[in-house]
Amino acid sequence: MNRYQIFKQLRKHRKLAEKRAINFQQNKIAKWLVWILGLLMVGYLIFFAIMFAMVANDSTSTTALELIFGIMPFVLLIDFLVRFMAQQTPAQLVKPYILLPIPKNVCIDSFVLTSLFNTGNLIWFAMLIPYALMSVLFSYGFWATIGMLLCYYLFILANSQWYSIVRTLINNTMKWWLLPICVYAIAALPIIIKKGSEQGFENFFDFYASIGTAIEEGSILPYLIALALLLVLAYINRHLQIVNVWREISRVEKTTHLKSVSRFSFLDRYGEIGQYIQLEIKTIMRNKNPRKGFIFATAIVLMFSLLISFTTVYDSQFMTNFWCIYNYVIYGSMMILKVMCNEGNYIDCLMVRRENILKLLRAKYIFYCLLLFLPFLLMLPTVFSGKWSILMLIAYGVFTAGFQYFLFFQMAVFNKQTTPLNTKFLSKNGMENNYYQLLVEMVAFFLPLPFISVLQAMLGNTAAYITMLVIGLAFIFTYPIWMRNIYHRMMKRKYILLEGFRASR
Secondary structure (H helix, E strand, C coil): CCHHHHHHHHHHHHHHHHHHCCCHHHHHHHHHHHHHHHHHHHHHHHHHHHHHHHHHHHCCCCCHHHHHHHCHHHHHHHHHHHHHHCCCCHHHHCHHHCCCCCCHHHHHHHHHHHHHCCHHHHCCHHHHHHHHHHHHHHHHCHHHHHHHHHHHHHHHHHHHHHHHHHHHHHHHCHHHHHHHHHHHHHHCHHHCCCECCECCHHHHHHHHHHHHHHHHCCCCHHHHHHHHHHHHHHHHHHHHHHHHHHHHHCCCCCCCCCCCCCCCHHHHHHHHHHHHHHHHHHHHHHCHHHHHHHHHHHHHHHHHHHHHHHCCCCCCHHHHHHHHHHHHHHHHHHCHHHCCCCHHHHHHHHCCCCCHHHHHHHHHHHHHHHHCHHHHHHCHHHHHCCCCCHHHHHHHHHHHHHHHHHHHHHHHHCCCCCCCCCCCCCCCCCCCCCHHHHHHHHHHHHCHHHHHHHHHHHHCHHHHHHHHHHHHHHHHHCHHHHHHHHHHHHHHCHHHHHHHHHHCC
16 A cells, blocks of 8 residues: 555544444444534634624724734634644554554554544634625735735645654643643734834734735735744654654553552541542552643642632622632542543453442542642631632532532443553544543533522522532532442443443553
């Protein structure tokens, strides 16, 4: 097979990959819901297109092309962040082809090219095309409109390669988060550079709006810059993916002699529950991927706690509700949502004794409830400064430990894909696309907000907080009941779960 035939065959495999996936039937209904949400997102983009077009048509100081390129940094930043939810890096797709007589470099090249032709790169045209029709086409003509869309598309493709580079480096070590932070800080430098009478955001906007000005004047420089950026990033991405794949292929397991072993002997008094809490702690401490997830979640909790406590950005009633709930839910959404996925590596051992899984789930619930004390302590400055009440902070924490965790632990019934404990790039499934997880996460994040707002409008803040506290306590006190229900439902599906965990190792 030549390179073109390999590329064509691998592209066909990726199109069929979801139908071959273990959780295809499980995800079918949930995926329809995701498509509906995607259509809503397209609707929002069209709304923004209309809004920006109205601003451009009414403006006497900024042209339509300058406006759309002036906001491009924000579009690319949002695009970069959204890709973390769904897009895999090319190296994560290679494992099924490692043992086949196909050059690994050709596989990587094929997946890099596939990432460029991904339909997700076209989503921003839902905003760009309506905007172009309303503000650019009749003012600048057909070719200027095509030029605007082409230039934007090249920058979006370059952004996809930039995301892949950053995601791959972050998979190696969390310290690489400093790279995008530094890059975006440099991109924002026009804000602090004074140019004549302009400074701050005006100078920032004008700096990037100059791309639109160049397109108006018929210059090819913006296209050359965008194309050069795309080619450079694609080359770096390709090289990086190859290096990481070969590093994991040639990885040698090392046996290290521990100088000390963390015993957590104080948990021994709690019997098997204490032993499973120790297992959860040691899983996080000793394995690369769980440890990385825990550190990342803790960093997010710390960052948002500082923003909430020491700034006035989120002091409105709605934002107060949102960020308090969000901060408590971080650990659940990043770790409990994939409950049993780590244990999929040794699920057979857990199945040998009756109710082992039930005790494990109870231990996990206790551990993650205790972990909520960290965001609680970090958000206490809001109470000391008088921004929030202690009743509110306790009520939201108890509500999360009760109702929110009740939702997250339901995933124990549906999760059946093993998460590698240490390898990342060559995991069989790469980044899991379990739409049930996405659905539960969205319900846990956004369902409480309208509920809390209605309670506050009808009963007042204090009564609303007491109601949330009561609901949370009800779920906490009844957790043995609903946890046993989860366990029984798991046992009814145990052969399906075992098959899924074994197949995805």
